[in-house]
Amino acid sequence: xxxxxVEWLEGRTPQQKAHLAELLTQxxxxxxxxxxxxxxxxxxxxxxxxxxxxxxxxx
Numbered sequence: 001x002x003x004x005x006v007e008w009l010e011g012r013t014p015q016q017k018a019h020l021a022e023l024l025t026q027x028x029x030x031x032x033x034x035x036x037x038x039x040x041x042x043x044x045x046x047x048x049x050x051x052x053x054x055x056x057x058x059x
Contacts, residue, residue, distance in 0.1 A: 003040045010045035
């Protein structure tokens with residue numbers, strides 16, 4: 001059972017998540033030859049204040 005984890009800044013809509021889940025699943029099925037029923041996707045929405053880039057907080 002493959003698990004794909006997507007960590008990104010919060011704020012995406014349920015529709016955006018559903019669309020991305022569909023595309024990621026299709027790609028994984030095609031490349032890894034895995035049944036789509038076995039592909040799991042976890043979305044981790046992270047607050048902007050919990051991220052930093054290049055040594056500086058994003059908030």
